[in-house]
Amino acid sequence: MIKIAFVIDTVESPTAGTEKQLLLLIKHLDRTRFEPYLCVLRSSKWIEEKFDLCSLFxxxxxxxxxxxxxxxxxxLSGWFNENGINIVQTHFRxxxxxxxxxxxxxxxxxxxxTRRNQGYWLTPVELRMQKFLDRWVTAYIANSQSTKQWMANTEGVDLKRVEVINNGxxxxxxxxESDINRKEMRxxxxxxxxxxxxxxxxxxRPIKDHATFLQAANIVHAQIPTARFLIIGDGSEKPVLQKQTEELKLxxxxxxxxxxxxxxRILAACDIxxxxxxxxxxxxxxVEYMAAGLPVVTTDVGGAREAVDDGINGFIVAIGDFEEMGKRIIELLKADTIKQMGRESRKRSLxxxxxxxMVAKTEYLYNRCQEGSN
Structure with missing residues (x-):
């Protein structure tokens, strides 16, 4: 039995990107071969009230x-020893x-x-710290080819040490898929x-740049007044974005x-x-959009091009280019091929x-690393 300690700052919500992927992995690991433990630096209300997938420290x-x-x-080190941990996997800085x-x-x-972001927040000091710690890391998991290359360029990590495992x-x-579900949600x-x-x-959050989305929405709404825009998520930018919405008369x-x-269920009511x-x-x-059978309009970030084939199941636009984003949304809404592009999204997601x-590739990496350490 291989014992794995997953170390993460905390889990405030099971819906955040990295946290969601970690919880899915813990839930679906083969328990006849792997025993997972969740180690958090600090607790949270969600952990205390909801987490029950494995032992917690x-x-x-x-x-x-x-x-x-x-x-x-x-x-934490003493706890690793007491529980006979074989592998430690880390997330976040x-x-x-x-x-x-x-x-x-x-x-x-x-x-x-684990690398599920491209370190937009890293200061020079933090980057030096990361490079120093890299010497003691056996292997890395990146969730896109783009991030793998970013690690090589920014941290100087040997590409041979980075395994790309896409989000599951x-x-x-x-x-x-049902018209009834769509109607009920709407x-x-x-x-x-x-x-x-x-x-x-x-x-x-600022990095998600909803301001660009709202500016694109303004362009779409000017041509298609019946269009509606759903913002799913919460965070510190909400008051700013609500004010922008008012200023744009949206x-x-x-x-x-x-x-x-x-x-x-909400995505089942969407078109894009x-x-x-x-x-x-x-x-x-x-991936959620694609799985729901929606065409995607996305900025050209990270592994977007590894999911969206421009013009086939959606469009890729430059970061911050709200005019192009609005134009592409309008193009999709007026296109006869919007449903076909949605089907292409679903097919590619599967x-x-x-x-x-995702789980099988991760388990294979654990076995390979563990064999190499013996």
Whole structure:
């Protein structure tokens, strides 16, 4: 039995990108061969009330600037030893620092780093720290070819140490294709049956650039006044975006839905899925759109081109180019091929992003790394 400790800062919500992928992996690992443990630097309300997939350890690390942080790393290291952990896998910056050092202190030979973003927030000091820690990492998992190359260019990581494993999607949660489901959801949202509906699923943070989405929505609405725009997600930018919506006179067309656990049902009521981010490694939202059978309009970030074939199942536009984004949305809404492009999205999602494939490739990497450490 291979014991794996998944180290992450915390899990505030099961719907966030990295957290969702980690929870799916823990849930679907072959328990006859792998025993997972979740290690968080700090707890959260969701963890305390909802998490039940495996054993849990809370390290109690809030900062590395105090002696408490060092003690937390030592506690984590001791816990690794007590539980006979074979592999440590880290996520995010802080958990990488704590997890890699704790594994080092515990003498654990196999450490796997996870890269699901392209470090847009890294300061020069943090980047130097990351490069220093890289020497003790056995292998990396990147969720796109784009991020693999970014790691080589930015961190200087040998490409041979990086395994690309695409995000996995649980297709069983997709609503059965039905006009009844579509009508019911639209009715609950106050959207007309025949209205064109464009959705965006993303936390309301600056990096997701909803401002560009709203500016594109303004262009679309000027030509297609019946169009409605669903913003699914919550975050610090909500007041700013609501003000922008008012200034653009789009309050009747834009619906802020907040964080939702029924995203597949909402997407069943949409016609197009949009991503307006300024930086991504690989967007879970794109796969969700594709799985729901929607054509996608996305900015050219991260692994977007590994999912969206421009002109086949959607369009790719330059970062921040709201005029082109609006133009492409209008083009899709007026095209006779919109349903065909949606079918292409669904087909590609099944071929490229099956959950079973993600889990199998990850398990293979664990076995390979563990064999190499013996």
């Amino acid at each position: 809370v390290a109690g690390i809030d900062s590395f600037k105090t002696i408490t942080g060092l003690k937390g790393i030592l506690r 802080d958990s990488s620092i704590a997890g890699i050092l704790a594994a080092r202190f515990a003498g654990i030979k196999t450490v796997i780093g 999607f649980d297709f069983s949660i997709i609503e059965t 009715l609950s949202l106050g959207v007309a049956e025949d209205a064109p509906v464009i959705g965006i699923v993303a936390n309301l 309050t009747d067309a834009v619906i802020f839905l907040g964080a939702r656990l029924d995203v597949p 899925g949009v991503l307006s981010s300024r930086s991504e490694s690989f967007s879970n939202a794109i 071929e490229r992003f099956a959950l079973t494939s």
